[in-house]
Amino acid sequence: MIRIFKNGVAKLFRTGTIGAHLHALSAAALNGVSSSSYLAQGCNWVAGTGVAAWTTTLDVLYVVPFVSPARGGLLHMVGVSTFNAGGNIRMGIYANKLDIRDIYPDELLWESPSLVTGAKDNVAIADIQLDPNRIYWAAVVTEQARGMYDSANYGSGHLMGMDASATTTCIRAYTVAHTFGALPDPFPASAAFSAPHPLIKLRYM
Amino acid sequence: MYSIAGLLRAMFPPPPKRELPAAINASIGAVDYIAGCINSSPVFGTIAVVADKLLAVPFWSPPYKSTIGRLAFENTGTVVGGNANIAIYENVANPKSLYPGALVEESGNISIATAALKTYTSSAVLKPNRLYWMVINVSSSVTCRAILGISVTPMLGIVLDTTAVNPFNEYILVASTYGAMPSTFPASGAYVSGNVNVPILRYQFTA
Numbered sequence: 001m002i003r004i005f006k007n008g009v010a011k012l013f014r015t016g017t018i019g020a021h022l023h024a025l026s027a028a029a030l031n032g033v034s035s036s037s038y039l040a041q042g043c044n045w046v047a048g049t050g051v052a053a054w055t056t057t058l059d060v061l062y063v064v065p066f067v068s069p070a071r072g073g074l075l076h077m078v079g080v081s082t083f084n085a086g087g088n089i090r091m092g093i094y095a096n097k098l099d100i101r102d103i104y105p106d107e108l109l110w111e112s113p114s115l116v117t118g119a120k121d122n123v124a125i126a127d128i129q130l131d132p133n134r135i136y137w138a139a140v141v142t143e144q145a146r147g148m149y150d151s152a153n154y155g156s157g158h159l160m161g162m163d164a165s166a167t168t169t170c171i172r173a174y175t176v177a178h179t180f181g182a183l184p185d186p187f188p189a190s191a192a193f194s195a196p197h198p199l200i201k202l203r204y205m
Numbered sequence: 206m207y208s209i210a211g212l213l214r215a216m217f218p219p220p221p222k223r224e225l226p227a228a229i230n231a232s233i234g235a236v237d238y239i240a241g242c243i244n245s246s247p248v249f250g251t252i253a254v255v256a257d258k259l260l261a262v263p264f265w266s267p268p269y270k271s272t273i274g275r276l277a278f279e280n281t282g283t284v285v286g287g288n289a290n291i292a293i294y295e296n297v298a299n300p301k302s303l304y305p306g307a308l309v310e311e312s313g314n315i316s317i318a319t320a321a322l323k324t325y326t327s328s329a330v331l332k333p334n335r336l337y338w339m340v341i342n343v344s345s346s347v348t349c350r351a352i353l354g355i356s357v358t359p360m361l362g363i364v365l366d367t368t369a370v371n372p373f374n375e376y377i378l379v380a381s382t383y384g385a386m387p388s389t390f391p392a393s394g395a396y397v398s399g400n401v402n403v404p405i406l407r408y409q410f411t412a
Contacts, residue, residue, distance in 0.1 A: 104232035161236030170245035
């Protein structure tokens with residue numbers, strides 16, 4: 001009887017399609033091949049054209065959502081590639097609002113130290129435990145305008161929808177003004193929609 | 206003292222709720238989602254929506270009971286005296302069959318005489334974690350805003366026996382004279398496949 005019930009529960013919650021896509025692509029732990037990184041908000045990768053160059057605006061905090069692995073996971077490292085030197089960069093991870101109907105960042109869970117940018121990967125150890133199947137937010141702010149990647153071309157997930165008044169623009173990030181420095185906690189209200197967004201890499205253990 | 210059910214729940218707690226890409230976004234303002242698309246970087250185009258055909262695109266409901274606040278589409282072309290009717294259908298009872306079933310709500314006539322984003326205030330309540338369908342029918346063929354086929358999430362799978370480069374099933378189409386939506390989606394609908402444009406059928410949550 002217990003086996004039947006257990007199977008029933010498993011079957012009941014075996015939902016697929018959109019949710020499965022997001023979980024599979026945006027949030028996996030270590031695989032059997034080698035360490036790999038995943039993209040916040042990532043859903044697709046179109047060969048050779050999945051990303052585009054893009055330049056941040058200084059003193060603007062960008063946040064993009066991602067879904068944690070189905071069994072939770074230790075988010076080990078966070079990274080952002082930059083193309084040119086100058087100034088500093090900070091990265092962070094926010095929890096979502098407790099009400100899951102409200103897709104919006106809230107409590108700051110982790111932030112990197114200030115890292116001197118360059119034509120390199122800016123990587124910091126996070127080592128924070130994420131709850132399973134939850135929305136989190138990866139954040140980045142740069143002290144100066146910095147070239148980096150934007151998963152602009154088909155590469156980002158549709159978690160945040162489409163501006164209700166727009167006809168050809170989807171939302172891929174939120175932005176809020178923030179003078180470079182320690183990240184705000186909690187995330188400020190009154191963030192704005194943004195189409196461009198930084199490509200933030202996440203590695204689990 | 207545990208009941209048997211309580212004991213079983215303690216032994217086998219349900220998995221956490223899934224976080225699907227559909228929320229009311231209370232902190233930031235209302236947003237629309239696009240049926241059949243989990244990609245926020247779609248390539249936009251247009252499609253000539255053909256008259257007297259039900260065109261159905263699937264979408265997945267959030268993991269909680271939710272309420273649709275509005276439905277929308279954009280006609281970029283115009284038809285004097287023309288109308289569109291948009292609707293939500295449940296999936297058929299068998300979740301293994303991805304096909305529209307019972308009508309949930311329809312807009313009734315929405316004029317397409319002027320080009321604009323057209324909205325309908327909805328109050329449809331969706332069950333959690335279910336497949337639903339957005340459907341449009343027009344009285345006269347009209348050009349509508351669309352996403353290119355390459356931007357559509359292939360929830361309907363692909364054509365098996367083909368060497369086509371883009372064998373994805375994009376939506377379901379079935380003949381139906383324009384008017385009130387049928388209470389049950391007609392049988393014999395057919396997949397439209399290939400890298401064809403799909404009209405942007407939008408839905409928004411209020412709860």
